[in-house]
Every structure is written in structure tokens, then in C-alpha cells.
Amino acid sequence: MESTLIALAGTTVAVAGTLLAPVLSQRLLSRAQSDQFERQERAADAQWARERRVAELDKRRACYVAANSDYRRYRVELMNHLWRVHKGEVTPEARAALEDARHSMHASFAEAQMASSDTVLAELDSMAQTLAHAYDRVMRLHEGVPRADGTFEEIRVMLLRANDQWMGMRTAMRADLGVDPGPAGP
Template sequence: MEIGAMVVAVVGVAGTLGASLLTQRGAERAKRREIELVRDHEEVRENLALRRACYAALNRDSRQYTTALNRHLHVMREQGVQDADREALDAAKAAHRDTYSEAQMIAPDAVLDPATAVNHALTLVYGQVKRLERGAPEAGETMETVSRAQQEIWDLLREMRAAMRVDLGVSAAD
């Protein structure tokens, strides 16, 4: 009987120790999963914050570049362009270029496609403005046609901004 009691005691102790070990391992696994979920959530939140900042800067700089092109056209019509006017336009162009370059590395295609359309339109109008400024426009380039092309950029900006808002979850997709 002593051996039987001893076996029962050993099994009981082993069971108690084993249950403690299993409980501890389960708690460790749960804690690891919790840490991974928190890490994933933080990564998603940081990615969203990065995109939001990039989109806000791109929207602002694209609008300011468009406005600078419009102002430059008015200056060309009314008084003639001075160095300060050229510098203001080039500063707006550089700011847009920098934020567009950042967006190329961050934005998904659904946002990058309309941003690229805006960038392309701004580049075309800038070239037209500079050719008019030098007095060497290409065929069909007049103050009127360039002004119309510059005004059409506002529609592209609205499309870009709408895509950004959808990507950030601010607006629902159409």
C-alpha cells in the first residue's frame, strides 16, 4: 500500500506542478499576443499619422503652387515680372516638388494617381508660363490658354484631396 500511496502522491504533486507550468505558459503566450496586437495597432496609427501629415503638406503646397502660377500670370499681364516674382514662383514650385516626392514614397496608388495628375498639370503650366515670360511661346500658347489650363488644375486638386480623405477614412468612397 505504501507504494500505491507514494505513486498517488507523486502523481498529485506532478499534476499540481504541471498545471502551474501550463497556466504560466498560457499567460506568457497571451501576453505575447497582446504585445503584438499593441505593436501592430501603434504601427497602423503611426502610418496613418505619417500619411495625414504628408497629405496635408501636399494639399497645401499644391494649392500654393497653383495660386503662385495664377499670381504670376496676373503679374505678367499687369506690370511685368520682377526677380521677386520669379523667386516666389520658384519657391512654391520647390515646396510642391518636395512634398510630392515624399508622397511618392508614402501614398498608395489610389492617392498617388491623382497626385501625379496634379503634378503633371502643374509642370505643364509652369513650362507654359515660363515660355510666355521669355516671349517664346509654343504654338497655341497664349495668356488665355495658359490661364485656362491653370484654372483646370483646381479640379485635379479636388480629386486629389478627395482620394486623400478616403484613404485617411475621413470620407467614404464614392
């Protein structure tokens, strides 16, 4: 009888093992798939975050390139216009070129306001104010009603000094993009 009970117990264990194996196997498989799904989800989230950072960096870089170019172009056009005023050779085409450069700078500034860091925005704003003051002085000189500090030479020096300010602005942009500050000169 004892051997019958041992055989019965062995058979019961074998049948139970046979019946429970698919359940346990399914449970282990489900857990492994769940773990794999979580890993894939974390990887997808990390990839999305990387792509977002790259897109934001690309957008900032494009804004900074446009602002850098347009601010410099506007300063150069102001210098050219100042010389034309000094020589009495202002033409409607020259005035249109100055206004086009001015509007391009304002558009670049508006776009950069939405994407730039506070440090860069402060530099852009400071440079925009400098150029606005220079524009006002050049226009007053052209109209024959210069300010006390609005002689040709004073405005010329102001615009030359704006180049140093532009270099500071450029350095702030490069730092914000994580790029080497570059050469000290223009």
C-alpha cells in the same frame, strides 16, 4: 491479512499521491503559465500591429497634408505669376516666391511617393504634370516665346481647371485615409 493488504495498498496510494502531487501541480502551473505567456504574446503582437497601422496612417496623413498645401500654393503662385507677366510687373522677389513654391511642391511629391497609395500617387502625378505644363507655358509667355496654346487667357483657364483636378486629388487622399470625401466645392 486481508486488512493488512488493504492498509498497505491504501498507504501506498497515499504515499504515491503525496509524492506525485507536487509534480502534477508543477505541470499544471507550467501549462497555465505557458498559456498565459502565449496570450500576452498575441496581445503584444496585436498591439504592435495596431501601433504600426496608426503610425503609417499618421505618416500618410502628414504627407497628404503637405502635398495638398504645397500643390495648392504652387498653383496659386503660378496664377499670381501669370498675372504679373500679363501686367509686366514680374520682380525677382515674385520669381523667387514662385520657385520656392515649385520646389516645396516637388519635395512634398517626393515624400508622398514613398507613402501614398497607387490611387493617390496617380492623382498627385497627374496634378504635377498639369502644373509643370502650366509652368512651362507661363515661363514661355514671360520670355516672349509663347506656345500656340500659351496665351494669357488659355493659361489662366488651364490653371482654373487645375482647381477641379486638385479637388479630385484631395478626394483620393481623403478616401485613402478613410475620411468622408468632404464638400464638393473648394
